[in-house]
Amino acid sequence: MNPAIPRPEPLAIGGPAGVLEAILEDPREPSAPTAGFAVVCHPHPLHGGTLHNKVVHTLARVFIELGLPTLRFNYRGVGASEGRYDNGRGETEDALAVVGFARQRWPDAAVSLAGFSFGAMVALRAAARSAPVHSVVSVAPAVGRADVAVPARPDCPWLIVQGDADEIVDHHQVTAFAASFSPPPQLQVLPGVDHFFHGRLHELHEAVMAFSREPTR
Numbered sequence: 001m002n003p004a005i006p007r008p009e010p011l012a013i014g015g016p017a018g019v020l021e022a023i024l025e026d027p028r029e030p031s032a033p034t035a036g037f038a039v040v041c042h043p044h045p046l047h048g049g050t051l052h053n054k055v056v057h058t059l060a061r062v063f064i065e066l067g068l069p070t071l072r073f074n075y076r077g078v079g080a081s082e083g084r085y086d087n088g089r090g091e092t093e094d095a096l097a098v099v100g101f102a103r104q105r106w107p108d109a110a111v112s113l114a115g116f117s118f119g120a121m122v123a124l125r126a127a128a129r130s131a132p133v134h135s136v137v138s139v140a141p142a143v144g145r146a147d148v149a150v151p152a153r154p155d156c157p158w159l160i161v162q163g164d165a166d167e168i169v170d171h172h173q174v175t176a177f178a179a180s181f182s183p184p185p186q187l188q189v190l191p192g193v194d195h196f197f198h199g200r201l202h203e204l205h206e207a208v209m210a211f212s213r214e215p216t217r
Contacts, residue, residue, distance in 0.1 A: 015097040018082025022073035027064050036134050037102050038063035038070040038112040041095055041119030045078045045085055055116040058201045062208045073098050095126040110134040117142045127154040137208055140169050140195055143177045158185035159211040163193025
């Protein structure tokens with residue numbers, strides 16, 4: 001049985017370019033211990049990406065149903081977050097600031113990082129600097145589009161979910177991107193799914209949940 005969806009808690013987190021607007025959803029009982037937490041990164045801020053994006057919300061829902069405190073946040077210059085867009089570099093620092101905030105709150109917990117499109121690349125970069133990392137989930141990573149290079153494979157289980165009807169990110173490029181790593185991440189290509197998972201969010205939810213529950217991860 002899935003836990004009840006918790007009431008969102010608005011947060012203001014200190015970031016490198018000013019205050020970051022964030023939302024924490026914690027399904028646990030107050031003061032209960034946790035072995036992990038999740039941070040979810042939203043798509044491109046110059047193309048309407050925010051923490052309220054439906055794919056970001058779907059990713060957060062998976063982690064909440066798994067019993068993890070989950071943080072969504074707005075990059076610098078988005079919503080109530082201070083600062084200006086910084087070509088992926090500053091946005092990665094923002095993600096690291098959110099991870100740092102969570103580690104102060106849950107010092108013995110491992111982070112799961114997830115992101116959509118541009119946010120998938122931000123999450124990968126943040127994972128390289130956030131050890132220990134429990135897992136990474138990349139949804140329609142903006143391969144060849146975002147100004148965010150991935151420095152190294154995350155040293156943890158890693159899932160990529162990609163639609164083969166994506167009109168923004170070429171699924172062939174994503175497949176080649178996945179194959180360039182050793183060992184490669186787990187790749188799930190969903191037939192007929194577009195970039196925004198219109199009408200198919202339940203399949204994304206199922207894919208991420210199945211990955212997260214794999215006993216051998």
